[in-house]
Amino acid sequence: MVEYIGKRIRTEKRITVRGLAKMADIAPSTISKWENGSAVPDLAALDLVAKAMKVQPFDLVKFV
Structure with missing residues (x-):
């Protein structure tokens, strides 16, 4: 199973959900x-x- 852990990175970089959505x-x-x-x-x-x-893409997920 895969778990998305990108929120931590997003908040460390001070990017909002809307900002990330726009960039991606x-x-x-x-x-x-x-x-x-x-x-x-x-x-x-x-x-x-x-x-x-x-x-890197795999920095954003963790395998559980």
Whole structure:
């Protein structure tokens, strides 16, 4: 199982959900679902978010 842990990185970089959504061209509600655990990003979305936050995609997820 995969858990999205990008919220920690997003908050450390002082990026809002809306700001990240705009940078990655993803709906803010989608990012919120990842952060509250009701959904996980697919690989394409994970790559977009990683590029927007200038991290590696696997920095944003943890395998549980």
